[in-house]
Amino acid sequence: MERRPGVPRLLREINDRAALELLLATGPMTRGQIGDLTGLSKVTASQTLARLEERGLVEVVGAQAGGRGPNAALYSVIPSSAYVAGLEVGPDLVSAVVADIHGHTIGEVSVEPDGDDDPVSVVHGAIVKACRGARVSVSKLRGVVIGTPGVVDPRSGDIRFSFDLPGWHEGVHEALAGHLRREVTIENDVNLAAIAEHADGAAKGVGDFVLLWASRGLGLAVMLGGRLHRGRSGSAGEIGYLPVPGVPLPEDIRTSPGRLPSLAGGLQSLVSAEAVTELARGYGFAAGSAGECVEVAVAAGAEGEPLLDEIAQRLALGVAAVCVILDPGLVVLAGEVGHAGGAALTSRVEEAVARICPVRPQVVTTTVTDRNPVLRGAVLAALEQAREELLVS
Numbered sequence: 109m110e111r112r113p114g115v116p117r118l119l120r121e122i123n124d125r126a127a128l129e130l131l132l133a134t135g136p137m138t139r140g141q142i143g144d145l146t147g148l149s150k151v152t153a154s155q156t157l158a159r160l161e162e163r164g165l166v167e168v169v170g171a172q173a174g175g176r177g178p179n180a181a182l183y184s185v186i187p188s189s190a191y192v193a194g195l196e197v198g199p200d201l202v203s204a205v206v207a208d209i210h211g212h213t214i215g216e217v218s219v220e221p222d223g224d225d226d227p228v229s230v231v232h233g234a235i236v237k238a239c240r241g242a243r244v245s246v247s248k249l250r251g252v253v254i255g256t257p258g259v260v261d262p263r264s265g266d267i268r269f270s271f272d273l274p275g276w277h278e279g280v281h282e283a284l285a286g287h288l289r290r291e292v293t294i295e296n297d298v299n300l301a302a303i304a305e306h307a308d309g310a311a312k313g314v315g316d317f318v319l320l321w322a323s324r325g326l327g328l329a330v331m332l333g334g335r336l337h338r339g340r341s342g343s344a345g346e347i348g349y350l351p352v353p354g355v356p357l358p359e360d361i362r363t364s365p366g367r368l369p370s371l372a373g374g375l376q377s378l379v380s381a382e383a384v385t386e387l388a389r390g391y392g393f394a395a396g397s398a399g400e401c402v403e404v405a406v407a408a409g410a411e412g413e414p415l416l417d418e419i420a421q422r423l424a425l426g427v428a429a430v431c432v433i434l435d436p437g438l439v440v441l442a443g444e445v446g447h448a449g450g451a452a453l454t455s456r457v458e459e460a461v462a463r464i465c466p467v468r469p470q471v472v473t474t475t476v477t478d479r480n481p482v483l484r485g486a487v488l489a490a491l492e493q494a495r496e497e498l499l500v501s
Contacts, residue, residue, distance in 0.1 A: 123148060123156045125499050128165060131185050132209070132495055138172050138180040157183055165189050165498070185209055190494045191244050192251035193235050194486030196297065199272040202230055203480065204238040206249075207487050209494060215242025225275045228283045235288065250497050251490030252288060255297040255482045257325065262342045265294055271325070293489065297321075298345060299336050300485030301442055301476075302329030307488050309476040310440050318436045319474075320347070320427060323398075323443030324381045328430065348376030352425045378422040384445055391415040399444035406452045416449065420456030427457060428465035435467050442474035442481065449473070 126146045131137060137145075143153035160166040167186050171179035187208035195204045206215035217237045221230050231254060239246050258270025265281035267273060284292045302311070302319040311317045315334045321327040328345035330337040338344050349358050356373035377383060381398035388394065388401035393408070393415060395401040402419070405412030427439055441447075441454055450473050458471040478484040 120156075120159065123152060124159055127153070127156045128160060128185065128499055129495075131166060131183060135210075136169050136182040136184040138182055140180060142183070187212065190250040190498050191242070191248050192487060192490035192494045193238060193249050193253075194483055194488075194490050195231060195234060195252075195254045196300075196480060196482045196486060197227070197231065197254055197256045197273065202234045203483055204234040205483055205487055206238045206242040206244055207491070209491070209498070211487060211491055213487075215239060215244065217241060227273070227276050227280050228287060231284060232287045246288060249288070249290060250494035251293075251492075252290065253293045253295055253300070253486040253490040253493070254284075255295055255300040255486045257297050257327075259346065260294050260296055260338075260342045262338060262340075265292075267294060268342065291493075293493070295486070295489060296327070296329075296338075296342075296345070297482045298327035298329045299338070300483075300489060301474075301481040302331055302336065302440075302485070303488050304476050304478065304481040304485035305440055305442065305474060306331055306334070308478070308484070309474055309481075310472045311438060314438050316434075316436045317438035317440060318430055318434065319440045319442055320423065320446065321443040322379055322384075322423065322441065322445035326376050326379055326426070327443075328426070330430075330434065330436075332434075332436075347426050347430070348374055348380075350375040350426055350429055352378065375422075375426050378425070379419070379445070381444060384419060387418060388415055391418075397444065399448040402445055402448040402453070406448070406450060416452055416456055419445070419449070420453060420460050423453075423457050424460035424464065427469070427471065428461045428467075431461065431465055431467040431469050435469075437469055439469045439471045440474055441471065442476070447474055 127142050130142060130145055139153050139157060143150055157166060165186060166183050168181045169184040170182040172182050173179050187210055190209040191206060193204060193206050195202060201218055201220055203218045205213050207213050215238045217234060219234045224230050236246060256267055256270060257272045258267045261268045264278060266278050267276040270276055281292065281294055298321040301321060305311045305319055317331050319329040326348040328347040330344055351357050352375050355377055358374045384398040385401055391414060393401050393404050395404050405415045454471045454473050462468045
């Protein structure tokens with residue numbers, strides 16, 4: 109019989125990965141629990157845990173009382189086995205979080221660019237400060253994900269254009285990776301909010317859904333089969349460009365060096381924060397922001413219903429267009445306006461969509477409790493990268 113010396117090693121690697129993946133997904137477990145869920149025998153499970161302990165990946169964190177005999181040791185992945193950084197970049201503020209392999213935040217900072225228009229130095233500085241606060245070396249980061257507004261080119265990893273970040277030009281992605289000496293991922297901010305919604309919010313456990321982000325701008329994230337759909341050019345979800353009846357079409361949207369595209373028409377002109385604030389003033393609800401205007405209208409009861417009806421009808425134009433193509437079943441309203449409207453707004457959007465569309469999706473408000481869903485999504489995406497790197501190392 110031909111000898112295959114590589115097979116035992118391969119089996120050990122498969123067993124180690126299965127146990128480590130289980131501990132990352134579920135938290136502390138006993139040797140017996142790991143064996144039951146992976147199908148490993150008690151001896152094999154013990155050998156697997158011993159190897160992971162020797163590699164500095166798992167440790168005993170307590171004991172679980174059982175029936176007869178001594179308590180069973182509880183094993184967990186060592187938090188310091190890997191760290192990640194998640195960032196949200198806006199025109200006026202850059203927020204950064206450093207988390208351990210379990211996703212627990214151990215360092216967080218927010219910095220203002222203060223006139224510095226070099227995105228590489230601003231982002232690098234924010235990461236360094238967050239790592240310093242977490243007492244973690246930048247070199248120990250195994251995942252770095254940056255959330256930004258705009259379209260991300262799937263080939264270069266750079267932002268192709270963004271109204272809010274004109275300084276983010278071609279080559280920023282490569283420069284950041286060079287400064288940090290590791291791979292960096294730039295992702296659309298609304299896509300990251302959808303990742304957070306899928307993990308912790310109203311779309312938890314839902315394979316197909318769309319998240320409509322109504323805030324300063326308008327954006328859409330599409331999740332199909334539990335995976336983000338970005339499109340061939342990375343432009344899937346740029347719903348602000350959607351042509352709608354009675355509104356001028358976006359014109360001259362092509363870009364050239366030093367020039368950003370215009371978005372004077374389309375759905376964006378109906379439900380941007382500026383448009384909602386102006387609409388609210390017309391109904392007698394003046395406040396500091398679009399979200400506050402909607403909150404005041406909701407609190408006003410019957411007096412605020414006409415404004416909510418109008419906002420819902422405008423949002424329904426976009427929701428209906430998406431639903432007749434994708435039929436996602438679930439639509440999550442998020443962002444400043446979506447969060448403020450709550451059930452009073454989602455119920456109206458659902459009814460308005462049903463009037464103009466043969467598909468009637470369930471429309472719900474985001475339930476992500478984290479104060480910054482984009483930042484939370486960036487950390488989750490970075491954790492996925494770090495855990496995969498840890499599993500194959």
